Amino acid sequence: MIVMKFGGTSVGSAERYQSVAKLVGGYREKQPVVVVSAMSGTTDWLLNTARTVSEGGRNLPEPINAERLIAEFRSRYKKVVEETITSPEIRSRTFSAVAAQLHHLLRLLTGIEMLGELSPRSLDAVAAFGEKLSSKIAAAALQDAGFQAEAISTEELIVTDAAFNKAVPLMGPTRAKCRARLLPLLEKGVIPVVTGFIGATEEGITTTLGRGGSDYSASIIGAALDSEEIWIWTDVDGVMSADPRLVVQARSLRRISYAEAGELSHFGAKVIHPLTVLPAVEKGIPLYIKNTFNPEFPGTRIDGSDQTAGGLVKAVASTKNLALVTVAGSSVLAVPGIAARVFAIVSDQKVNVYMISHASSGHDLCFVVENKAAQPLVQSLLKEFERELARKEIESITADSQVTIIAVVGAGMRGTPGVAGRLFSTLGRHGINIIAIAQGSSELNISLIVAADDEKAAVQTIHNEFLSLVGLSKSVRHHVESWTR
Numbered sequence: 019m020i021v022m023k024f025g026g027t028s029v030g031s032a033e034r035y036q037s038v039a040k041l042v043g044g045y046r047e048k049q050p051v052v053v054v055s056a057m058s059g060t061t062d063w064l065l066n067t068a069r070t071v072s073e074g075g076r077n078l079p080e081p082i083n084a085e086r087l088i089a090e091f092r093s094r095y096k097k098v099v100e101e102t103i104t105s106p107e108i109r110s111r112t113f114s115a116v117a118a119q120l121h122h123l124l125r126l127l128t129g130i131e132m133l134g135e136l137s138p139r140s141l142d143a144v145a146a147f148g149e150k151l152s153s154k155i156a157a158a159a160l161q162d163a164g165f166q167a168e169a170i171s172t173e174e175l176i177v178t179d180a181a182f183n184k185a186v187p188l189m190g191p192t193r194a195k196c197r198a199r200l201l202p203l204l205e206k207g208v209i210p211v212v213t214g215f216i217g218a219t220e221e222g223i224t225t226t227l228g229r230g231g232s233d234y235s236a237s238i239i240g241a242a243l244d245s246e247e248i249w250i251w252t253d254v255d256g257v258m259s260a261d262p263r264l265v266v267q268a269r270s271l272r273r274i275s276y277a278e279a280g281e282l283s284h285f286g287a288k289v290i291h292p293l294t295v296l297p298a299v300e301k302g303i304p305l306y307i308k309n310t311f312n313p314e315f316p317g318t319r320i321d322g323s324d325q326t327a328g329g330l331v332k333a334v335a336s337t338k339n340l341a342l343v344t345v346a347g348s349s350v351l352a353v354p355g356i357a358a359r360v361f362a363i364v365s366d367q368k369v370n371v372y373m374i375s376h377a378s379s380g381h382d383l384c385f386v387v388e389n390k391a392a393q394p395l396v397q398s399l400l401k402e403f404e405r406e407l408a409r410k411e412i413e414s415i416t417a418d419s420q421v422t423i424i425a426v427v428g429a430g431m432r433g434t435p436g437v438a439g440r441l442f443s444t445l446g447r448h449g450i451n452i453i454a455i456a457q458g459s460s461e462l463n464i465s466l467i468v469a470a471d472d473e474k475a476a477v478q479t480i481h482n483e484f485l486s487l488v489g490l491s492k493s494v495r496h497h498v499e500s501w502t503r
C-alpha cells in the first residue's frame with residue numbers, strides 16, 4: 019500500500035483533477051491512499067475572506083458581506099465540477115456535496131461577519147474547506163474514471179492537540195483511527211481520497227497543521243498505516259539543487275537522506291513541509307517527490323541511507339521574512355545568565371529561533387527569528403534588561419528586519435575541510451556581505467545570514483560554485499551527473 023499526495027497545482031483545474039484520477043488509477047494495484055491539497059489559490063482566498071468579513075470590509079470602498087464574496091467562489095467550483103465530471107449522476111451528486119460544503123462555509127463566514135471577530139479556531143474551521151471541497155472533487159473524478167473511491171475528511175482520522183493554525187498530531191489515536199477507517203476500504207478495493215492539511219482535536223474541533231501541511235498529512239497517514247512508500251506529487255521534478263525560481267540551472271536530486279531533506283525544508287525549500295520527514299523517519303518509510311506534469315520522471319527518493327558519498331554540497335536553500343535580533347554590549351556574554359534570560363523570553367513568547375550566532379569577540383549575541391515576531395520580542399527584551407541597559411552592561415537591543423538565511427546542505431561536507439572557506443571567498447569575490455554564520459554540529463548544513471536584497475545573488479553564486487557542471491573535468495562532471503538529473 020502507498021500514500022500519494024497531490025499538491026495545490028496538481029489539482030489546480032478540472033483538467034488536473036482528471037489527470038490525477040488517471041494517474042492514481044494507473045497505480046491501483048499498489049492500493050493507493052490519496053491525500054489532496056486544496057485547489058491552488060483556495061486556502062489564500064479562504065483566509066483572506068475570513069479576515070475581510072471579520073473586519074466587515076471596513077477598508078473596502080463598498081460594503082461587503084459573506085454572501086457576496088462567496089458567489090464568485092461558488093461559480094469557480096461549479097465550473098470545475100462541470101468540467102471534471104462527465105457522468106450526469108456522479109456530477110449531480112458532486113454538485114450537491116459541494117453545495118452542502120459551501121452552504122456550511124457561508125454560515126460560518128456569516129457568523130464571523132456578525133461577531134466581527136476571528137479566533138485561530140475559527141480561522142482553521144474556514145481554512146479546512148479548501149481540502150474538503152478538493153477531496154470531494156478528486157474522489158468524484160476517480161469514480162468518473164471507473165474506480166471505486168470515497169472522500170474522507172481527516173477530521174475523522176488525524177487527532178491533534180488544540181494548537182490551532184499549527185496543530186501537533188497525536189500519533190497513538192491517529193494510528194488507531196486511520197487503520198480502523200482506511201484498511202477495510204482498501205481491502206474492498208476502494209481508493210480513499212482524504213483531505214490534507216486538517217485534523218481535529220479529541221473533542222472533534224477542526225484544526226490545521228499549518229500552511230503547506232498537506233505533505234505532513236501524507237506522511238502522518240503513511241506512518242499510521244505502515245505504508246510501503248509515500249509519494250508527494252508536486253509541480254517540479256523532485257527536490258532540486260536550488261529553488262528553480264531562483265536558479266534556472268537547478269537540477270533534480272536523485273536521492274537524499276531524511277536529514278538533508280529536513281534541513282533543506284526547514285531552511286526554505288518549499289517543496290516539502292519541514293515536518294514531513296519526521297513520521298517517515300520513525301518507520302523508515304521512503305518518500306518520493308514526483309512531478310505530476312512529468313510523471314515518468316523518477317523524481318527524488320528520500321530515505322535513511324547515509325548520503326555522504328553523493329557530492330560535497332547537494333543543495334542550497336533560502337528563507338525570507340526573517341529578522342536578526344542583536345543584543346549588543348561589551349560584556350553581554352561575560353555577565354553570567356544574560357544569554358539564558360534572553361532565550362527564556364524567546365521561549366516564553368513561543369518564538370522559533372532559526373539560528374544563533376555571536377561575534378568571535380564575544381560581545382554581541384545575535385539570533386534569527388521570524389520577522390513578525392521580532393518587534394514584540396525586542397520590546398519584551400528591552401523591558402527585561404532595563405537595568406542592564408541603564409548600567410550600560412548592554413548597549414542596545416535591536417532587530418534588523420531585512421535578512422535572509424542561506425543554508426548550504428550536504429552530508430558530504432562532513433569531515434571535508436575547506437568548504438566554509440570556499441563559500442566565504444566565493445561570496446566575497448561577488449561582493450556579497452556575510453552578516454553572520456553558523457554550522458550545525460552534524461556538519462550537514464552551513465547557514466549564512468545575508469541582506470534580504472542579496473538573496474538571489476547569494477544563492478546563484480553558491481550554486482555556480484558548488485553545483486554547476488560548467489568547467490568541471492569530465493570525471494567530476496560524470497560523478498555529479500550520477501546523483502542528479
Ligand code: ADP
Pocket residue numbers: 024025026027028055230251252253254256257258259260261262263286287288289290333335
Ligand atoms: P505543492 O502545491 O505541490 O505542495 P509547493 O508550491 O508547496 O507545491 O512546492 C513546490 C515548489 O517549491 C516548487 O514549485 C518550487 O518553486 C519550490 N521550491 C523551493 N525550493 C525548492 C527545491 N530545492 N526543490 C524543488 N522545489 C523547490
Ligand code: ASP
Pocket residue numbers: 025026055056061062148214215228229230231232233
Ligand atoms: N492548502 C494548504 C495551504 O495552502 C495546505 C497545502 O496545500 O499543503 O497551505
Ligand code: MG
Pocket residue numbers: 025230233288289290291
Ligand atoms: Mg506544498
